[in-house]
Amino acid sequence: MHTLDSLGHRLSSYLEPQQIHRVKRAYFYAEQAHEGQMRRSGEAYITHPLAVANILAGMHMDHQSLMAAMLHDVIEDTGIPKEALSEQFGETVAELVDGVSKLTQFEFESQAQKQAENFQKMAMAMAKDIRVILVKLADRLHNMRTLGALKPEKKRRIAKETLEIYAPIAQRLGMNNIRLELEDRGFAAMYPFRSSRLRAALKVARGNRTELVENIQSAIESRLERENIHALVIGREKHLFSIYQKMRQKKKSFKEIMDVYAFRIIVEDVDTCYRVLGAVHNLYKPVITEFKDYIAIPKANGYQSLHTVLVGMHGVPIEVQIRTKEMDEMANSGIAAHWLYKSDSDDAPTGSHARARQWVQGLLEMQQNAGSSLEFIENVKIDLFPDEVYVFTPKGKIVELPAGATAVDFAYNVHTDVGHRCVACRINDRLAPLSQPLQSGQKVKIITSPGAQPNPNWLNFVTSGKARSSIRHFLKSQRHHQSIELGKRMLGRALQNYQLDIDKLTEEQLDKLTTGTNTPSMDALLEDIGLGNRIAVAVAKILAPESTEEGGTTNIYSPLMIDSTDGLMISFARCCRPIPGDPIVGHISAGKGLVIHQETCRNLADLSDQPEKISQVNWAPTVTGEFPVDIRVEVESERGIIATLATRISEMGANIEQIHVDERDAHNSVINLSIGVHNRIHLANIIRRLKTIHAVIRITRSKN
Structure with missing residues (x-):
């Protein structure tokens, strides 16, 4: 059994007498606070803090960590507030105890959400003072040594958490001895039969x-x-x-x-x-x-x-x-x-300590980008189990990445902005796909472009937590900005009905809009309109003068201009595949924003009873981009006909996205093609060119 005297003896080898005295004071304080409390095993509760302090003494931890170890359950189990500890033992010790207490709430929660939120708190506490996690690891180690008294399902839950989170953290901090013991004890509690065999x-x-x-x-x-x-x-x-x-x-x-x-x-x-x-x-x-x-x-x-x-x-x-x-x-x-190894004069973080700091900073950054605590813990788990690959920057700096990492992971590791603007990469001076997994020892150069943006498809192949959380964060904020932008354009057009200019609204009118729609801010209102959750015309009516209330639906305002395929909140209906030159209308769909259909689309007939959801739109004269369109080609069956069609289409500068062949009989086939075109003129030229092939009988553009 550990006693206070044996601990004092251990500490005298590396701490000053007055520091040992403060550790003992913390012990007596904790002993009083926990008086009458017992552990499951029947021992007095104070034996646990003493054992945790002994584990830390074995690592030669400083006196503040040892005091925090003595007091780590006081805030939680005895109702003594943090302020009281701060008065008695100083701010630093109180902060450490508070940090460790926040982590202890793990124990009683099995829901992933709760566990993840606690883990977020741990990241915050570690960022303030890395010693928090060392006290927590020692606490967990002693709990694993004394698991015997618990019920089997609780044992298994604590063991699972130990193997999934605490052992990997110990490994990430390079604490091999503690990791090995946590793993072996966790394994024995989680799989008793496998372990004994x-x-x-x-x-x-x-x-x-x-x-x-x-x-x-x-x-x-x-x-x-x-x-x-x-x-x-x-x-x-x-x-x-x-x-x-x-x-x-x-x-x-x-x-x-x-x-x-x-x-x-x-x-x-x-x-x-x-x-x-x-x-x-x-x-x-x-x-x-x-x-x-x-x-x-x-x-x-x-x-x-x-x-x-x-x-x-x-x-x-x-x-x-x-x-x-x-x-x-x-x-x-x-x-x-x-x-x-630390002498008091030298407080600069050395090798491993600096690396641990860096890792914790990375955790904090991920936490700020993550949308939810579950997403955060998913990213952290990726980072806790790295079989690393080591690659070089063009200047010879070494970058560590998890196994399977790609150039996109490398770009985000260098800097978030480099990741966002990355368009291509060179691996060992050769152009390579961004999705190619990196091997240790390769030299990686990222090619960036000022206007580039992260591609949502990257989420399918990035492996590092930082890249994943940064891409998701960017896409969320981009969707937010684009919704606001579209909402502003739509509300602006609706307000023109009442001779109002959205950029010249007074404070009073803006307040009237937000209170009338019960939204917290103008941005939130515009985002709602852009996402299709509110109708711009209905919002504009709030500002309508009484006299025009009746005649206010005479749509005299100019239609909304559609000028590219790239807007996140403007999408093109798959049922009728509109392309520049087609007469079009917009349909406001909840959550999707504005969906563009051809005027003749059958699906619009179903919406005729909701005229407020239909929006007048036009193609901008400068419209650019590639728009998918479906064409149906009836041909006489002959060898190589698909290759001939494909060659003609690509000669006309169009991309083939899909080919589907239906055989009508032995002589004739129907080939359905999905191709990317710039506008109606481009499509007409392609159809004219395909008609010159002698095997082609008829070509039509598929609708609905």
């Missing part, structure tokens, strides 16, 4: 392997001695959960995974790491494709090491990791090693 198999396998492990180890040690290299060689044991994951992901049997022998070699300095590498490559043949240098290019969480795989005697694969003592400490404690 694997554990038994592992015990047997280890017994059989002992001799071979010792032989390989002594061979490596004697080779290093010959080279005059002082090193510590340790046989590395695979832990349970990683064996289970490898079996599932790589579809390998237990035996295949256990056939690999793993060693870690720890040396004094970086130069020696590379000398050891040469020595082991001389001892056993290396597998060329399996060498990774994480010393020159550290992982995203600050992990550094040389990895190589050798082929030993009888073809046994041997995995070797070579690193210095500091790197080993860093690999096991990650961001906590920052406190281990």
Whole structure:
């Protein structure tokens, strides 16, 4: 059992006496606050905060973190307010405790939404002070060690959350020791049967392997001695959960995974790491494709090491990791090693700490862009499980991305604006598609264009959370701006009926509009009109002078001009496929904005009883873009006729989007084509050109 004295003894090795005194004060305060409270296991509640503080002491955390560990359940469980803690122990400690308390609400909620919102709070608290998450991880670790007393379904829920969120966070912060224990305990609670079967198999396998492990180890040690290299060689044991994951992901049997022998070699300095590498490559043949240098290019969480795989005697694969003592400490404690090595004078964040900061900043940015907490947690989960690829910018800077990332992910990683304006990319100086997955070591150059915008199709292939959240955020705000723009044009036309100019409305008239429609602001009203949720004519009537109230429907105003296919809130009906030159009308559809139909479209007949939803529109003289149109071509069946049609259409500068063939009989076929044209004249020229093919019997434009 941990006692306060044993903790004090541990702390005396690295903290000042008055700091230890403050930690003890926090303990006595918590003991009083939790008096009479028991844990499920029957122990006094104070044993839990003390155990959490002990875990943090093992990481050499500072006294404020230890005080927060002692007090982390006080706000939540005893009703003592944050202000009281702030008075007693200072603002910083109170903030830490508050940050950790906010995260504890996870425990009792199973709904995804609630969990996601709490995770958002965690991102905010971590951004203020990264120590919040370290206290939370220590708290979770002790909870996992004492899961025994809980009901099975609660055990499973806590274990699932541990494996999905807390273990990956520990890994992201480079805290390997904590991650391994969280994973193994989470695995045992989530899948007790699988875990016990694997554990038994592992015990047997280890017994059989002992001799071979010792032989390989002594061979490596004697080779290093010959080279005059002082090193510590340790046989590395695979832990349970990683064996289970490898079996599932790589579809390998237990035996295949256990056939690999793993060693870690720890040396004094970086130069020696590379000398050891040469020595082991001389001892056993290396597998060329399996060498990774994480010393020159550290992982995203600050992990550094040389990895190589050798082929030993009888073809046994041997995995070797070579690193210095500091790197080993860093690999096991990650961001906590920052406190281990930190002297009071030096407060600048170092390697892993700076990386953790950067990651948390990224989380904050994602949180601002996300529409909902569930979308945010989805993006974070993508980022928590990265098998990284490392690529280079044209200037040689290294960028880390999750496996499967594309040039679009790279562009957003460089800067959100680069992502938004990206139009093409060069991979190793060759033009490549934006959707091509990147490989480690490639050089990526993004080509941007000032007027470019994100393409909604990118969401089908981007893998990083930042790219996904930035694209979604842009599309949402673009839809918002375009709805407002269209709403303004439509309301402006409706107001012309009453000789009013939308740009010259007085404050009083604007207020009359917003109160009359019960909307919070003019922008919200315009967006509603643009989205088709309100009728512009009805809104304009609010400002109608009494005298014109009756005769106010004489549509004397000019029609709305349609000038491109690109407006998000103006769409073209699929039933009749209007193209520039066709007589058209607009139909206001809720949520979709303005839908353009041909005047002769049959579907408009159904809307004749809602004249207020029909809007007068015209093609702008400058209209541009490609408009899809369907044509029906009856031909005599002969070989190569489709190729001939396609060639003629592309010669006329049109795109074929779809071809569908119906065979009427052995002699004649009907070919339905969907092609992109600029206007009616362009379509007429194409039809004239196709009629010159001798096999063509008749061509018509399909309607409805």
